[in-house]
Amino acid sequence: MKSSSAVLLPGTASDEVFVASVFARPLAAAGFALVAPASRDVRGHLAALDAAWAGTPLVVGGVSLGAHVAAAWAVRHPERCAGLLVALPAWLGPAEGAxxxxxxxxxxxxxxxxxxxxxxxxxxxxxxxxxxxxxxxxxxxxxxxxxxAAGTPAPTPAELAGLAAPVGIAACTDDPVHPFEVAREWVAALPRAALRTTTLAALGADRESLGRAALTAYLSARD
Structure with a gap:
């Protein structure tokens, strides 16, 4: 796995097709190759990240639950993570009440x-x-x-505080399921993070708007 690859995971009951529609072209334009595993649950997502690891730090991330799982993997293996792309984070810590x-x-x-x-x-x-x-x-x-998915915790603010890798976060300002305030809480918890926004209407018209937002935020946090 080359360092220019980005391994991105789908959200709850979503799939690699949606991930590719969001991220493939924005990543390619920035010099990254998308790896979108066809994993279907949390265990599968973690196994896919472990399988992608080949000794060189990876950019990882995903959409909603997929982003949570990738962040948890990065917290557990900080030496394996070159950066995070977090699209539509849905909660921090326990999922209850989200x-x-x-x-x-x-x-x-x-x-x-x-x-x-x-x-x-x-x-x-x-x-x-x-x-x-x-x-x-x-x-x-x-x-x-x-x-x-509804019972899977995301990393806590304290766990995210220990993650040194740059993190790009993308949120929709009008999404009640993935509240914008949650994205702001992720940014506040992380040492090196940037936030960019889009809207559900823009996402509906152009899936890549979400990928561009996450990637722009990541590049800003990295630089």
């Missing part, structure tokens, strides 16, 4: 009761399109994956 965790639990119940189609009734626009594409790929494991 809007994204509540949404994942509600989705798990809806999937268990009515399947994917029933759970996504009324979910329209680009988000509905993404979920209708990604969720069926999880098959019978979908509800369990959603529940696992």
């Amino acid at each position: 809007p994204a965790a509540a949404a994942a639990l509600a989705s798990a119940s809806a999937v268990a009761e009515g399947g994917v189609d029933g759970a996504l009734t009324g979910v329209d626009g680009w988000l509905g399109e993404e979920l209708r594409r990604a969720w069926p790929r999880y098959g019978a494991r979908l509800a369990d994956v959603l529940r696992e």
Whole structure:
């Protein structure tokens, strides 16, 4: 794995297709090659990061839960992390009470009761399109994956305070599931971090807007 590679993980019940749509071209323009593992749960995400490690520090990160997992891996293995790209962080520390965790639990119940189609009734626009594409790929494991995500802690502020690598954070200012204030709390906790923003409307029209925001923030924190 070359040092110019970035290993990025998907959010809850999302997939590598969405990660590539967000990050591949912005990273390529900055000289990075995207590695988007097809992992489907927290254990798989951690295994993918371990597999990517080949003795040279990596840029790692992801979207929402994927960003949390990558940050936790970096906290655990600081010598392996050259930097972090954190898109849409959803909570710090325990997930309890976070809007994204509540949404994942509600989705798990809806999937268990009515399947994917029933759970996504009324979910329209680009988000509905993404979920209708990604969720069926999880098959019978979908509800369990959603529940696992809702119970998975992110790094605490104290843990992030010990991470010396540069961190770029991207947030949508109008996202109630991934509150902008949470992104600001991540930035405040980290020694070398920068924040850039976009909106859900911009993300719907251009997936790469989120990747550009995270990458611009990372380059600012690195420099």
